[in-house]
Amino acid sequence: MKRFPTHGGNVHEAARASGRPISRLVDFSASINPLGPSPRAVRAVREALPQLIHYPDPDCAALRRVLAARWRLNSGRILIGNGSSELIHLLPRALGIRHALLIGPTFSEYERAVALAGGRVSYLHAGRSEDYRPPVDRVLSVLRRSRQTIDTIFLCNPNSPTGRGVDATAVRTLVQAAASRRLRVVVDETFVEYCPRRSVLRDVPRWANLLVLRSLTKFYAMPGLRLGYLAGAAPVIRRARELQPPWSVNTPAQVFAVAALSDRDHADRSLVFMERERAALVAGLTALPGVTVFPAEANFLLVELPTPLSAGACAAALARQGLLIRDCSSVPGLNRRTIRVAVRRRAQNRRLVAALHRLLGGYR
Numbered sequence: 264m265k266r267f268p269t270h271g272g273n274v275h276e277a278a279r280a281s282g283r284p285i286s287r288l289v290d291f292s293a294s295i296n297p298l299g300p301s302p303r304a305v306r307a308v309r310e311a312l313p314q315l316i317h318y319p320d321p322d323c324a325a326l327r328r329v330l331a332a333r334w335r336l337n338s339g340r341i342l343i344g345n346g347s348s349e350l351i352h353l354l355p356r357a358l359g360i361r362h363a364l365l366i367g368p369t370f371s372e373y374e375r376a377v378a379l380a381g382g383r384v385s386y387l388h389a390g391r392s393e394d395y396r397p398p399v400d401r402v403l404s405v406l407r408r409s410r411q412t413i414d415t416i417f418l419c420n421p422n423s424p425t426g427r428g429v430d431a432t433a434v435r436t437l438v439q440a441a442a443s444r445r446l447r448v449v450v451d452e453t454f455v456e457y458c459p460r461r462s463v464l465r466d467v468p469r470w471a472n473l474l475v476l477r478s479l480t481k482f483y484a485m486p487g488l489r490l491g492y493l494a495g496a497a498p499v500i501r502r503a504r505e506l507q508p509p510w511s512v513n514t515p516a517q518v519f520a521v522a523a524l525s526d527r528d529h530a531d532r533s534l535v536f537m538e539r540e541r542a543a544l545v546a547g548l549t550a551l552p553g554v555t556v557f558p559a560e561a562n563f564l565l566v567e568l569p570t571p572l573s574a575g576a577c578a579a580a581l582a583r584q585g586l587l588i589r590d591c592s593s594v595p596g597l598n599r600r601t602i603r604v605a606v607r608r609r610a611q612n613r614r615l616v617a618a619l620h621r622l623l624g625g626y627r
């Protein structure tokens with residue numbers, strides 16, 4: 264089996280390797296809302312603990328009702344998953360994907376999920392000179408080729424790990440062009456809370472070939488609880504649900520999600536915080552000699568280090584100081600000097616910039 268890039272956020276492995284407790288690590292490798300989860304949602308989970316003696320609701324009915332009302336969708340168009348990763352892994356079998364086009368450089372689980380289900384993938388990568396913006400125009404050209412065999416397109420919007428997104432209008436053009444060729448489009452909107460105008464979730468009822476993935480991991484800061492959802496045509500949702508193991512979404516996750524989605528104040532505070540701190544971190548990193556910071560729309564930054572500092576050497580040196588970053592050198596379509604860093608709180612971001620400054624000094 265092919266080796267895929269490892270994910271960020273493995274603080275457990277980093278703690279074992281470094282001998283430091285997790286509490287002494289600063290994790291820039293997973294892009295989680297630095298303000299943490301909604302306090303209201305955490306309280307709701309605490310209050311729900313007596314329910315642990317029961318199985319969770321296998322239909323996630325309360326949460327699906329909340330999501331259906333929020334997005335004005337029939338709840339039969341929504342499937343809740345144990346993180347969006349579970350749904351990404353259900354999709355290739357639910358859709359019978361044989362050949363997927365992945366708009367890269369992007370999240371590695373799309374390829375892994377398609378490969379595990381016996382399909383294959385082709386990549387169409389955004390270039391560095393395009394600031395890694397997903398090249399929708401070039402995808403449209405590929406679709407016009409008469410002998411292509413693609414049945415499904417994956418687009419992450421805004422994209423991870425590059426941080427760039429495309430307009431909802433461009434996504435709709437892509438979905439329409441795909442529909443006329445009987446192709447499906449899976450749009451992963453895991454980070455879209457940071458640029459909500461890019462979302463096409465409300466378009467789901469208009470297009471039978473559109474599937475939209477969302478995750479509560481990042482913006483709602485619950486990677487340890489696991490919850491994501493998929494919106495799409497009812498028959499696909501039904502098929503994916505048939506393939507899903509029973510009770511895969513636990514009670515605390517369902518309760519958390521219902522409460523977190525209604526906490527508008529925390530969401531607003533998180534957005535204001537991110538706008539300000541992302542700009543401050545961009546300024547700090549851009550001032551470092553030879554460092555390129557790519558334009559970003561979510562809560563992380565794609566950064567290219569100057570020669571000869573490799574992403575791997577940089578990640579290892581920072582890890583020795585308890586700072587974890589994402590080494591992107593093994594992501595197809597990115598070069599060996601590319602890293603991704605999450606935007607965290609001001610003091611932590613300053614610590615990262617200072618550590619990088621010292622490291623770069625040693626390479627000059």
Ligand SMILES: Cc1ncc(COP(=O)(O)O)c(C=O)c1O
Nearest residue numbers: 346347348370423453478480491
């Ligand atoms: C683009 C993207 N999609 C989906 C996921 C999976 O998120 P989760 O399974 O935690 O919902 C991730 C996690 O890193 C991601 O970066």
